[in-house]
Amino acid sequence: MKKIINDPDTVVADALLGIEEAYPQLRVDHENKVVYRGDERRPGKVGLVSGGGSGHEPLHGGFVGLGMLDAACAGEVFTSPVPDQMIAATKLVDDGAGVLQIVKNYTGDVMNFEMAAEMAAAETGVEVVSVVTDDDVAVQDSTFTAGRRGVGVTVLLEKIVGAAAEEGRDLAAVAELARKVNGNGRSMGLALTSCTVPAAGKPTFEIGEDEMELGVGIHGEPGRERVPMASAKEMAQLLVEPVLADLPFGSGDGVIAFVNGLGGTPLLELYVLYHEVRSILDQHGIGVARSLVGNYITSLDMAGASVTLLKADDELVGLWDAPVSTPGLRWGA
Template sequence: MKKIINAVDQVENQMIEGMVKAFPQYVKKLDCGNVVVRAQKKTGKVALISGGGSGHEPAHGGFVGKGMLDAAVAGAVFTSPTPDQIYEGIKAVDDGKGVLMVVKNYTGDVLNFEMAAEMAADMDGIDVKEVVVNDDVAVQDSLYTTGRRGVAGTVFVHKIAGALAERGASLDEVQAVAQKVIDNVRTMGMAIKPCTVPAAGEPGFELADNEMEIGIGIHGEPGVEKKPLETADEIVDTLLEKILADIDYAGSEVAVMINGCGSTPLMELFIVNNHVADVLAEKGIKVYKTMVGEYMTSLEMEGFSITLLRLDDQMKELLDDEADTPALTVTK
């Protein structure tokens, strides 16, 4: 295993400290572990908190800032943060308007975030609600979940719910729009090279030079099918077929996210998007906005995922609202 690190047990802490030193105008670190909050607390609004294991950068700390998250909590690589960490994050960002937790559907994340919410409610009287993102169409149940996994579609939840919160909406309203995004977003991914968790020292699965894995998750876990490597267009057709079969996108406007898994060249992501756009056009699905890049990675995994979000007028407006974070900036 080759990693550019100092010590396995310092990876997460040094990563967060390095991010804060790079973006002090956006984020600061709490003293209670790897929790980052907005450098300048925004008052008078519902606060959004999200997080999960490290290794998905820029998620989640990279989306802390104006129009998106108020706090992000990082556990060890691919491991849920502890309830205590999440609880401290909730306390730090609450301003009396309540806190919405955006949780990806992994058993550890769901249990720990819910435990933290109970602590905040019982000990501090904070009104905490949650949404659970489950956008992955590849599997119904996995090594880490009951039900579908939460993957790159989570970024759309951060953006749209964060925009409504920034406008001053109530906790119930912010929760409702977050759930609407979840109900209308679907994702599927693939990989041609696995990743290696520093503490494990070996890849999560093996692939020959001429093989690919279809339906991978974001924790280095294998997918649902190992098959011979195909062309970019053929891979896109496989992923889109499953996504388009899950929701009726006919006649809809959509937001598209082509998300790199950590080591996929931007050149290849644009090649993927080229065919995605053509297929959607052929099917009469209008692309309103496209995002291409690394938003929710899996360390150095080489591969990509496609996310489609079926939009209505409210979601389009909120998608276009200003955001200013280390990893995503939207200007009007």
């Protein structure tokens, strides 16, 4: 294992020190491993909290800021944060209008966020609502998941729902919007290599020089099948067609198209893939209202990519365009 770390046991704590120093607009509660906004509080604004295992950066800490999350709980690598972290985050962002938890569908995350919601409510009276993302069409159940896994749509959801919270919508409206985004989004990914978890010290799975894992999870969980290495054009088909068939998306739909790198794949290759994705969408008569290409929900050093398509009406596109100022996504502010 070759990594820029001091110790597998302190990698998340060490990274949080760097995050705090790199972004003066953010604050870090190091005891609870919570990244939160340092700008002025807005009484009456719904607080948005997310979090999950580390190793997916910039998700979630890199999406804290104006127009997106108010706080993110960092678990150990690929490990759910514990309820105490989420309770701390809830208290930090409670501005009297309730708190929305954005939770990727992994068993540990869902259970811990649920427990935290109940405990925070009991302790402080804050109203907490949870929305779970489960956009990965690859498999029904998986290593850490009952039902579908939450992946790329989480990024788009945090942006869109963050904008809605910023414009003053109430908790029920923000939660409804979050469910709408999740319901309108679908994803699938593939891996060319494994990732290596620091504490494990070796690759999570073995994979040959001539094959790839189609439908891989963001922790290296198995996908649908091992398939032979293919061209970017073929990879785009393998990813886009199952996504389109699932919702289903149809001719005349407009989407936000998101091509995401898993951490070890250079941007050059993501642009090649994005062009192939666009070509397939064109063939289906699907318009691309907005797009996002880059490393946003990663799997440590895994080489590979995922495609997320979000059916986007004027409301979602308008909220997507609203100002955002976070380390990972920034425009208009």
